Amino acid sequence: MNQIASDVSPSTNIGIPEMPPPSLLRDASLFLDFDGTLVEIASRPDGVSVDDRLRRLITRLGERLDGRMAVVSGRPADTITHYLGEGFAISGSHGLEMRWADGRRDAPDRPHGLVEAMAEMRRFADGHDGILIEEKPFGVGLHYREASSAAAEAAARDISERLARETGMQLQSGKKVFELRAAGADKGQAIAAFLQSAPFAGHKPLFLGDDDTDEHGFVVVRDLGGAGILVGDPRETAARYRLGGVSDVLEWLETAVEAL
Numbered sequence: 001m002n003q004i005a006s007d008v009s010p011s012t013n014i015g016i017p018e019m020p021p022p023s024l025l026r027d028a029s030l031f032l033d034f035d036g037t038l039v040e041i042a043s044r045p046d047g048v049s050v051d052d053r054l055r056r057l058i059t060r061l062g063e064r065l066d067g068r069m070a071v072v073s074g075r076p077a078d079t080i081t082h083y084l085g086e087g088f089a090i091s092g093s094h095g096l097e098m099r100w101a102d103g104r105r106d107a108p109d110r111p112h113g114l115v116e117a118m119a120e121m122r123r124f125a126d127g128h129d130g131i132l133i134e135e136k137p138f139g140v141g142l143h144y145r146e147a148s149s150a151a152a153e154a155a156a157r158d159i160s161e162r163l164a165r166e167t168g169m170q171l172q173s174g175k176k177v178f179e180l181r182a183a184g185a186d187k188g189q190a191i192a193a194f195l196q197s198a199p200f201a202g203h204k205p206l207f208l209g210d211d212d213t214d215e216h217g218f219v220v221v222r223d224l225g226g227a228g229i230l231v232g233d234p235r236e237t238a239a240r241y242r243l244g245g246v247s248d249v250l251e252w253l254e255t256a257v258e259a260l
C-alpha cells in the first residue's frame with residue numbers, strides 16, 4: 001500500500017511549544033506556508049481571500065529581510081503569484097516547483113498518468129455531493145471538506161489510494177484533501193534548496209506552517225539550526241514554537257518585522 005506522504009514522524013515536541021520571541025526574525029531566512037498560515041482555511045480552494053494588509057506585510061518582509069523570504073506551499077507557484085504577487089521566492093506544489101526571486105526556475109515533468117487520474121477523479125467528484133477536484137500542473141487534489149458523510153471521505157481515500165498504486169504518483173493527505181502528485185520533493189527539500197544560495201544561505205531558517213505536510217520543513221529548519229513555528233492547535237511536531245492561528249501569525253510577523 002502507498003504510504004500517505006503526510007505521515008511524517010516529527011518525533012519531538014508533544015504539547016505546547018513556546019511562544020516565539022519576535023527577535024527570532026532578526027537575520028533569519030523566512031519561509032512561509034500559505035493556506036492555514038497566511039490565509040484562513042476556506043470551504044473551497046478558490047475561496048481564500050488575500051487583503052491589502054497581507055500584501056503589505058509580504059512586501060515589508062521582503063524588504064526588511066533583504067529578499068530572504070519565500071512562500072513554500074502545496075499550491076502551484078502560479079497560484080501563489082496570483083494571490084500574493086511577485087518579487088519573492090516561491091516553492092509550489094509541495095516542493096516540486098522552485099522559483100527564485102532572480103528569475104531562476106525549476107520544475108519536474110508532468111507526472112505520467114496525471115491526465116487519466118484527473119479524469120477519473122472528476123467523474124468521482126461529479127457523482128458525490130460536496131467533493132471537488134483541484135487540477136494542478138503536477139498533481140490533482142480531491143477535496144472533501146464540503147462532503148457531509150464519512151462515507152464520502154472513505155470513498156475519496158479509496159479512489160486516491162487506488163490511483164496512486166496504478167499511476168505511481170505520490171499520495172499525500174492534507175486538511176480535508178487527498179492529493180496525487182509527482183514524487184521526489186517535499187517542503188523540507190525546497191527549504192534546504194533555497195538555503196544553498198543567496199540571499200538565503202548563511203542565515204538561520206525560520207518556517208511557519210500549519211499542516212502535517214509542513215513537518216518536513218520543521219525537521220529541516222531544526223536540523224539546520226533554525227526553528228519551526230507551528231500554526232494551530234498543539235500536536236506532536238518538530239516545530240519549536242507555536243502560534244494559535246492566522247491572525248496571530250500576521251500580528252507576530254508585523255511586530256517582528258518592525259522590530260528588525
Ligand SMILES: O=P(O)(O)OC[C@H]1O[C@H](O[C@H]2O[C@H](CO)[C@@H](O)[C@H](O)[C@H]2O)[C@H](O)[C@@H](O)[C@@H]1O
Nearest residue numbers: 034035041042043044045073074075175176177
Ligand atoms: O501548503 P499550503 O499552502 O498550506 O497548501 C496546502 C493545500 O492548501 C489548499 O487546500 C487547503 O485549503 C483550502 C482553502 O482554504 C481548503 O478548502 C482545503 O480543504 C485545504 O486542504 C490547496 O487547495 C491545496 O492545493 C494545497 O495543497
